[in-house]
Amino acid sequence: MTDDILRMRDITKTFPGVRALQEVSLSVRRGEIHAICGENGAGKSTLMKVLSGVYPHGSYSGEISFDGETCEFSDIRDSERRGIVIIHQELALCPQLSIAENIFLGNERAGRGRLIDWNRTNHEAGELLARVGLHENPVTQVSDIGVGKQQLVEIAKALSKRVRLLILDEPTAALNDRDSAHLLDLLRGLRDEGITCVIISHKLNEIASIADRITILRDGRTIETLDLGTDEVTEDRIISGMVGRDLDHRFPPREPKIGSEVLRIEDWTVHSPTQHGRVVVSNANLTLRRGEIVGLAGLMGAGRTELAMSVFGRSYGTNISGRLVKDGQEITVRSVRDAIRHGIAYATEDRKRYGLNLIEDIKRNISAAGLTRLARRGWVDDHREYQVADEYRASMNIKAPSVLSVTGKLSGGNQQKVVLSKWIFTNPEVLILDEPTRGIDVGAKYEIYSIINRLADEGKAVLVISSELPELLGLCDRIYTLSAGRVTAEVPRAEATQEHLMRFMTKGQTDHGDARTGTDDPGVADVPGRPGDQTNGQE
Amino acid sequence: MSATAPTNADVAVSGPGLGEPPTPAGGSGRRLSVNLRQSGIYVAFALIVLLFSVLTEGALLQPQNISNIVVQNSYVLILAIGMILIIIAGHIDLSAGSVVAVTGAIAAVLMVEHDVPWPLALLITLVVGGLIGAWQGFWIAYFGIPAFIVTLAGMLLFRALTLTVLGNQGIGPFPDPVRTLATGFTEGYLGNIGLGPLGGADLFSLLVGIAAVAGIVLVQWRGRAARLGYQQSVEPLPLFVLKLALAGVVVMTVIVQLARFKNLPWVLILLAGLILAYSLLTNRAVFGRQIYAVGGNLQAATLSGVKVKSVIFWIFVNMGVLSALAGIIFAGRLNQAGPTAGNAFELDAIAAAFIGGAAVQGGVGKVVGAITGGLIMGVINNGMSLMGAPSERVMLVKGAVLLAAVAFDVWTKRRAGASR
Numbered sequence: 006m007t008d009d010i011l012r013m014r015d016i017t018k019t020f021p022g023v024r025a026l027q028e029v030s031l032s033v034r035r036g037e038i039h040a041i042c043g044e045n046g047a048g049k050s051t052l053m054k055v056l057s058g059v060y061p062h063g064s065y066s067g068e069i070s071f072d073g074e075t076c077e078f079s080d081i082r083d084s085e086r087r088g089i090v091i092i093h094q095e096l097a098l099c100p101q102l103s104i105a106e107n108i109f110l111g112n113e114r115a116g117r118g119r120l121i122d123w124n125r126t127n128h129e130a131g132e133l134l135a136r137v138g139l140h141e142n143p144v145t146q147v148s149d150i151g152v153g154k155q156q157l158v159e160i161a162k163a164l165s166k167r168v169r170l171l172i173l174d175e176p177t178a179a180l181n182d183r184d185s186a187h188l189l190d191l192l193r194g195l196r197d198e199g200i201t202c203v204i205i206s207h208k209l210n211e212i213a214s215i216a217d218r219i220t221i222l223r224d225g226r227t228i229e230t231l232d233l234g235t236d237e238v239t240e241d242r243i244i245s246g247m248v249g250r251d252l253d254h255r256f257p258p259r260e261p262k263i264g265s266e267v268l269r270i271e272d273w274t275v276h277s278p279t280q281h282g283r284v285v286v287s288n289a290n291l292t293l294r295r296g297e298i299v300g301l302a303g304l305m306g307a308g309r310t311e312l313a314m315s316v317f318g319r320s321y322g323t324n325i326s327g328r329l330v331k332d333g334q335e336i337t338v339r340s341v342r343d344a345i346r347h348g349i350a351y352a353t354e355d356r357k358r359y360g361l362n363l364i365e366d367i368k369r370n371i372s373a374a375g376l377t378r379l380a381r382r383g384w385v386d387d388h389r390e391y392q393v394a395d396e397y398r399a400s401m402n403i404k405a406p407s408v409l410s411v412t413g414k415l416s417g418g419n420q421q422k423v424v425l426s427k428w429i430f431t432n433p434e435v436l437i438l439d440e441p442t443r444g445i446d447v448g449a450k451y452e453i454y455s456i457i458n459r460l461a462d463e464g465k466a467v468l469v470i471s472s473e474l475p476e477l478l479g480l481c482d483r484i485y486t487l488s489a490g491r492v493t494a495e496v497p498r499a500e501a502t503q504e505h506l507m508r509f510m511t512k513g514q515t516d517h518g519d520a521r522t523g524t525d526d527p528g529v530a531d532v533p534g535r536p537g538d539q540t541n542g543q544e
Numbered sequence: 545m546s547a548t549a550p551t552n553a554d555v556a557v558s559g560p561g562l563g564e565p566p567t568p569a570g571g572s573g574r575r576l577s578v579n580l581r582q583s584g585i586y587v588a589f590a591l592i593v594l595l596f597s598v599l600t601e602g603a604l605l606q607p608q609n610i611s612n613i614v615v616q617n618s619y620v621l622i623l624a625i626g627m628i629l630i631i632i633a634g635h636i637d638l639s640a641g642s643v644v645a646v647t648g649a650i651a652a653v654l655m656v657e658h659d660v661p662w663p664l665a666l667l668i669t670l671v672v673g674g675l676i677g678a679w680q681g682f683w684i685a686y687f688g689i690p691a692f693i694v695t696l697a698g699m700l701l702f703r704a705l706t707l708t709v710l711g712n713q714g715i716g717p718f719p720d721p722v723r724t725l726a727t728g729f730t731e732g733y734l735g736n737i738g739l740g741p742l743g744g745a746d747l748f749s750l751l752v753g754i755a756a757v758a759g760i761v762l763v764q765w766r767g768r769a770a771r772l773g774y775q776q777s778v779e780p781l782p783l784f785v786l787k788l789a790l791a792g793v794v795v796m797t798v799i800v801q802l803a804r805f806k807n808l809p810w811v812l813i814l815l816a817g818l819i820l821a822y823s824l825l826t827n828r829a830v831f832g833r834q835i836y837a838v839g840g841n842l843q844a845a846t847l848s849g850v851k852v853k854s855v856i857f858w859i860f861v862n863m864g865v866l867s868a869l870a871g872i873i874f875a876g877r878l879n880q881a882g883p884t885a886g887n888a889f890e891l892d893a894i895a896a897a898f899i900g901g902a903a904v905q906g907g908v909g910k911v912v913g914a915i916t917g918g919l920i921m922g923v924i925n926n927g928m929s930l931m932g933a934p935s936e937r938v939m940l941v942k943g944a945v946l947l948a949a950v951a952f953d954v955w956t957k958r959r960a961g962a963s964r
Contacts, residue, residue: 320846341847342851344849345849358843359841360847362837362845364840364903365837369836383831385828388773388774388776392774
């Protein structure tokens with residue numbers, strides 16, 4: 006008899022029209038790190054929401070026992086009282102409050118008369134921060150620290166609640182490699198202290214390195230539980246469990262037909278709009294050719310997104326200098342409209358915040374950037390709009406009942422296809438795709454890769470920005486590495502290996518010790534307000 | 545008569561000349577079930593009309609009263625059209641009431657004190673309204689101050705300006721054409737015809753009504769044919785015909801009642817034109833689409849090449865022009881521009897928009913919805929005063945209706961969110 010801290014048996018949860026979970030069982034041993042894998046929509050998050058009481062007892066069927074006792078949580082406080090704490094992918098911190106205030110939010114360290122004892126609050130926060138290895142002053146505002154550190158604050162917060170089972174939903178999705186490594190080390194440390202962890206992640210290499218056991222979900226069912234101690238578990242093994250088929254070829258084959266140069270970026274320098282004088286991209290030179298897929302590799306904070314967005318109609322940065330040469334002629338791109346007119350498209354890394362109008366339907370999202378193509382003298386031909394959207398739905402394999410479905414309800418992969426459709430409809434010659442497969446499942450990734458290949462075959466130049474090196478290696482003909490705002494290498498596919506790229510991606514980093522202490526690039530974090538602000542400043 | 549109370553409230557709202565489709569038919573048939581939130585408002589309106597028809601023993605639907613409802617609410621409905629655009633874009637305008645006052649005052653000073661010919665005076669007033677909107681739009685769109693603050697300041701500024709212009713006294717009376725626009729009716733150009741037991745009715749009004757119904761049928765039919773041509777799903781033919789028939793009955797009921805009284809109020813014709821134009825703008829124009837894009841996701845709109853600042857600027861300019869129009873009509877109706885004119889009108893317009901299904905976060909809303917919201921409040925006002933209810937009770941009911949409408953909106957959204 007193994008010592009299970011958690012047993013979930015035959016959990017079935019249905020939503021109107023969908024069975025999200027079907028007799029799912031999960032058992033987690035005391036003191037292990039248990040990973041849950043599955044494609045998006047496999048039911049991972051739903052299962053965790055059932056466990057943490059977000060979906061209260063009675064809204065699902067099945068049994069949960071924690072520490073040998075049957076649990077019927079009616080809300081999230083119920084489960085937290087038992088020591089089950091969930092950290093969501095989107096961090097739930099108040100940016101304007103201090104680290105200490107966030108840690109004890111809802112759980113304040115109060116003295117007599119219900120007044121907050123600030124000395125105790127900050128002192129205990131300091132102890133918790135030491136435990137998670139975060140060297141920050143507890144009174145620092147959360148908005149002043151990077152995403153990686155915020156993640157640690159969340160864990161400190163969980164520790165303050167005397168957590169016994171810690172659930173992390175995609176904890177490293179937004180972190181760079183260094184922060185990810187630190188986080189994973191921390192989880193190992195917590196395991197040694199006796200805290201059980203359940204981790205949901207798409208990053209299979211991480212899972213393989215950290216997890217003791219892995220449970221794979223597919224289509225709302227438990228497929229299998231693998232034990233890394235006894236079973237032979239490889240990434241391919243996990244993938245085949247997730248998708249139900251062997252993925253010998255994670256990347257679709259392609260025969261590159263590379264043509265003439267389309268866009269040349271020369272001496273491109275961009276300054277941060279928030280931190281005066283800070284250079285975000287420095288003298289970058291890049292060339293894009295027809296039919297070619299070019300990769301842009303760099304750690305978070307290296308300036309990849311900043312480079313792309315500054316080229317895309319100066320939607321990021323101030324004091325931008327350099328030249329854009331298209332088909333041999335210098336072009337001026339002052340606004341997103343100019344960029345679209347010159348055949349440049351940029352699909353954002355954060356589709357929910359910058360890519361889609363989530364409350365609108367698929368049709369209107371697809372037409373958003375190319376609406377003038379559907380209009381005559383300012384009036385939209387909405388039948389043609391429907392027609393166009395429906396064609397994309399078919400050709401991009403967007404899984405939705407119709408193009409009138411609201412995009413907010415689609416899965417990540419389908420949302421990404423909507424974003425791509427939107428930009429393809431503008432008929433671009435250069436497509437910049439920023440993290441095109443972030444947060445989408447393995448099967449949909451393959452489809453996105455196929456779409457990218459198809460675009461290149463049609464003679465478009467594609468620039469792919471990605472944090473996943475295997476993706477760049479599998480997809481690109483040529484890869485630029487970016488480090489601290491500088492292009493440090495241009496590597497043809499034949500010569501590229503992960504190690505080789507990583508060497509150039511970290512080149513020069515040690516010279517500026519503080520240039521990248523974490524994931525925190527305040528510039529990126531601030532992009533929301535930027536696009537508008539900076540056009541203002543320039544005109 | 546009250547037995548034929550509007551069953552399809554949407555069309556009762558629109559009145560004649562409105563080519564905008566009854567909402568459930570606006571999209572595909574599928575939306576019928578999904579869009580309880582959008583169609584719920586029309587059902588609610590129908591029920592409220594029915595309720596007050598019964599409570600007032602039919603007085604609500606008497607010819608003169610229908611005419612009163614239209615005329616009394618016209619300026620708030622005009623403001624609601626401008627307001628819904630602003631709310632869709634995710635902003636708010638608290639200054640509308642004060643702008644109504646100051647533009648009414650300016651019109652009065654021009655026409656009464658300086659004897660400017662009335663068409664020129666109207667034009668100047670509308671331009672001034674546009675300039676006021678441009679002033680506010682500049683601070684909001686280009687300077688980046690939240691609309692709440694800018695228009696709160698505007699509320700005070702333009703009230704102060706009203707008092708300055710008027711010298712703290714009412715100015716009137718207005719020339720006849722202005723009064724006619726505000727309170728007058730179309731002439732009996734073609735004489736009367738007998739309608740049996742209903743007595744005589746104005747032939748011209750009836751013809752306008754028939755033309756309106758024919759217009760609605762034609763537009764709907766062509767839209768349906770086009771959708772069929774593109775192999776899109778449409779609602780089944782019997783349902784489609786039933787809806788059109790109901791729409792026709794409702795429009796003709798209102799028209800017949802008006803024709804029996806004093807013909808068509810000019811403001812009704814003006815209002816119908818505005819509703820038609822703005823419905824088209826929001827549904828079909830690139831500019832209209834951009835308003836929804838800006839309100840739905842500002843960043844995504846920016847990165848899709850929408851000139852966000854210019855869109856926001858122009859909807860405030862538009863609001864200023866419509867406020868000026870409302871100001872002229874309000875002053876014309878009272879035959880005097882007064883220092884307290886337009887007090888709290890912005891709140892009625894905002895309430896109309898939210899009752900009509902606009903979302904607090906922006907990105908959602910319809911012109912016809914806002915009009916329906918405004919009429920719901922108008923009917924409650926009118927019905928309760930017919931019943932002799934004191935004003936505090938009217939206010940109580942209106943407050944409760946606003947809260948209930950938004951609560952319903954939030955509730956349906958939460959339900960939709962939970963079923964993800």
